[in-house]
Amino acid sequence: MAEEDSFSSSATTSQEQEQLENRNLIVPSVAADHHTDDLTEASTTLSGFAGVKLGTGSVKKLVIRNFKDKPLILENYTEEAWQKLKEAVQAIQNNTSVQYSLEELYQSVKNLCSYNLSANLYKQLKQLCEQHIRAEIHQLREYSLDTGPFLKKMDKCWQDHARQMIYQVSFENKFLEETNRFYAAEGRKLVQKKEIPGCLYHIKNLLEEEVDRVRAYLSLNTQKLLIAIVEKQLLGEHLSAVLQKGLSYLLDENRVEDLSLLYQLFSRVECGVQVLLQHWIDYIKKFGNSIVTNPVKDKTMVQELLDFKDKIDFIIATSFLKNEKFIVAMKDAFETFINKRSNKPAQLLAKYVDSKLRAGNKEATDEELEELLDKVIILFRFINGKDVFEAFYKKDLARRLLLGKSASVDAEKSMLSKLKQECGTAFTNKLQGMFKDMELSKDIMIQLKQYMQNQNIPGNIELTVSILTTSFWPTYIPKEIQLPPEMERLQENFRNFYLSKHSGRKLQWQSTLGHCVLKAEFKKGKKELQVTLFQTLVLLMFNEGDHFSLEEIKMATGLEDRELRRTLQSLACGRARVLIKNPKGKDVEDGDRFFCNEEFNHKLFKIKINQIQEKETIEEHTITTQRVFQDRQYQIDAAIVRIMKIRKTLNHNVLLSELYNQLKFTLKPSDLKKRIESLIERDYMERDKENPNQYKYIA
Incomplete structure (x- = not known):
């Protein structure tokens, strides 16, 4: 008979019908072309076609019945089949070629199982695998216990063992391929159709479902590979797209829980945290620029920056697990955008501190004020033009001290201590000098009162004078006024008293104060x-x-x-x-x-009765700014001379590099060039005659 028997009523002749009528047929099954089992009968043999009566052109009834008794298995078949399987398993374990086809081995296993030999077959296979594993472990025991090579050897044994399992070759690889294909499509659909919070929670749920499925149905060794595929296709391939679509929204709305989930998911993907970090930096710079570079927001700039900083700190602590990289990136981003607008943030920060330290500020308790000053110092730390802050802070401090408008001496000294800790003694010397002047003035007033009593100087006007050291205090423009005779006499009396104790000093009255x-x-x-x-x-x-x-x-x-x-x-x-x-x-x-x-x-x-206060006049602002720039010129000159004195000879570009490193404010190359030219004119240094870009120090 042919390998396949087909029956067609239309193709059967009438003579054949008569021969087949009332006749039972036994149609044996046909084995594969390349293999014949040694069984007495094929296990899949069909019983006869009983009661088949073929009519003209049609089949009335077809009944298929099994053999009543299963054919007996041939002698030695079990041992021979096991030997084939054993040799195949050992070949796999030893990384050699298998002599038999997979179909032949499969048929042998099927035949043994059909005769209820599966338990014995499993036992023999288990013993064979255990023997191989024991042999491998025995080799490991004899191997050097040096940590690196030993762990590499153990890892190789495990990888070989996993690769040799039929589960991996026959199922796992194809399963992972299909999983990859499915989630690639799912990932594209997610990013296109779902909003960012929904997208994140959907990804979280899918990952959890996959873990549950692995634990329920698959080998646990599959879990790592499977989850890596899901993470890659749902997130790894769409990192920037997800962040561009929703990060700004999550940060603007302060969606802390969603941001926590975003960070957790991105932490699972290669380069995920790094991509998130870059978008995080871009967001901070963009949002900060919108505050700093917009003159309309000058009145609220500092408060908005403080609120923004609080918000960012809270997100880092709560959502990003205090990741040091995000903290450092935040600081760099703040320093970048806060210096986009030269000098203005420093000036406004000084004004903000003045509003909080001025008498009449009932917004905060002492503890809250102290906490606020700490936050101000953090913003101050980001500013390059700290000398601008110092100039405006000093001007406002002078008003508070001289007009008695300071809310708290303790708060004033606390702020001074913070500035000293941040910038050093040189930064706060003048500010400390202002406090010292006020304390000395109190002592002088006590002496003046005794002096006037001893001199029997009449008058019903009580005079209080603050003696200010010019170098400590802001520059004030003297204004000539006509005083009443009584006041002029008081001024003259004080002048005589003071100069009698401090001869050689010059007094200049500041009527504006x-x-x-x-x-x-x-x-x-x-x-x-x-x-x-x-x-x-x-x-x-x-x-x-x-x-x-x-x-x-x-x-x-x-x-x-x-x-x-x-x-x-x-x-x-x-x-x-x-x-x-x-x-x-x-x-x-x-x-x-x-x-x-x-x-x-x-x-x-x-x-x-408050004086009508003009907004800081252009004149006052100009004077303060000019003083800052004048001080900067002195600092630049001193730095150049100091560097040249040590190095003796220096290239122009190297000198500029040294200056950028030493000076703490923003510099323009043109400004430095002017200071170099000024020092050359004053014979502090000279150009090399053969190389104009080379400078020499003149002792």
Whole structure:
């Protein structure tokens, strides 16, 4: 018979039908072309076709029945089949070629199992594998226990063992290929269709499901390979796409839990954390730039930066497990964007500190203020132009000290200590000198009081003077004014007293910093007015007359026009109007006349009349900035001379490199070139005659 028997009623002749009628057929099964088993009958032999009666052109009924008795197995077949299997397993274990085909080995196993020999077959295979493993372990025991080679040998044995398992060759590889193909498509779909939070949680669920499936159905050795494929296709291939789609949203909305999951998932993928780190840096720089480079946000810049820093710190601690790389990257990013706008952040930071240390600030307790100052110092640490901060901080500190506007001496000294710790003694020497001047002034006032009592100097005005060392304090522009005779006598008395103890010193009065307490009597009661010296000069005129014009007040006080108008505006147009302006209006105009407001009334006895404060004038800002730049020139000159004195001869580019390393503020090559030229002109150094780019130090 042929290998395949086909039956077709239309193809059977009538003669054949008669011969086959009422006849039982036995159709033996046919073995594979290349193999004949040694069984008496094939195990899959079919029983006859009983009761088949072929009619003309149709089959009425076909019934297939099994043999009643299974054919007997040939003698020695079990031993011969096992020998084949044993040789094949040993060939695999020894990494040699197998003599038999897989089909032949498969058929042998199938035949043995069909005769209920599977348990014995399993036992023999198990023993064979255990013998091989024991032999391998015995070799390891005899191997050198040197950690590196021993572990490499053990790893090789394990890899060989895993590679030899039929599970890996016949199932695992194909399974992993299909898994890779499936999740490649799933990954593309996820990134395109799902929002970032949903995408992350879906990936997390898929990974958990795969782990559960491996533990339930597969070898645990498959888990690592399988999970690596899932991670790669769902995340590894789409790292930037996922971050571009949703990282900014998660950070803007402070989605801490989602960010934690994002970090955990990216940590599982090769280069995942590094890619996340780069996008993290880009986000910080972009967000920071939007704060620093936008002049509209100048009023809120520092507070926004502090809030942003708090937010970033919390995310690093909570979501990124305090990863040191993210901390360092954050610091570098802050330093980059905060210096994009030269000098302005330093100036605004000093102003912010002034607002927190000034009297009247009731926003925070002492502990909260201390914590806030610590955060300010961290921002200060990122700023390159620390000398700009120092200049504006010093100017504001001077006002707080001289006008008694400091909220807390302890807070002031705490801030000073933090700056000293951050920048060194040289940075805070002048600031400490300001505090020292204020303490010495208190002692001098005690001595002045005794002096005036001993000299029997009459007068009902109590004078308090602060003696300021010029080099410690900001630069103030002296303003000439006309003082009342009583005040002039007091100044002269103090001058005589002070110079008698400190001969050779020069005193210069700073009228812009003076302030007074005046006792005033109105129809509705007595009041104490806390006013500036300029306001005092105007108010004292009304002891001599009922009304004065703008021009008359200007002649009598000697005040500069803009200063006078601001002073009159504070007295006649502010909240506490002790003067009346005619005609009425918010601004002081030429021809205006001023009267004493005898009907003035206020619920408080002590009334502070604030001067109308201009925003920091262009003049003041220019003076402060010029002083910073002048100080920088001195620092550059000193650094150049110091370097050249040590090196004697130096190339231009090397000199610039040294200066960049030593100086702590932002430098332009053109500025350095000007300072080098200045030092050459002053004979501190010279150019090499043969090489203009080479400098020589002149002793």
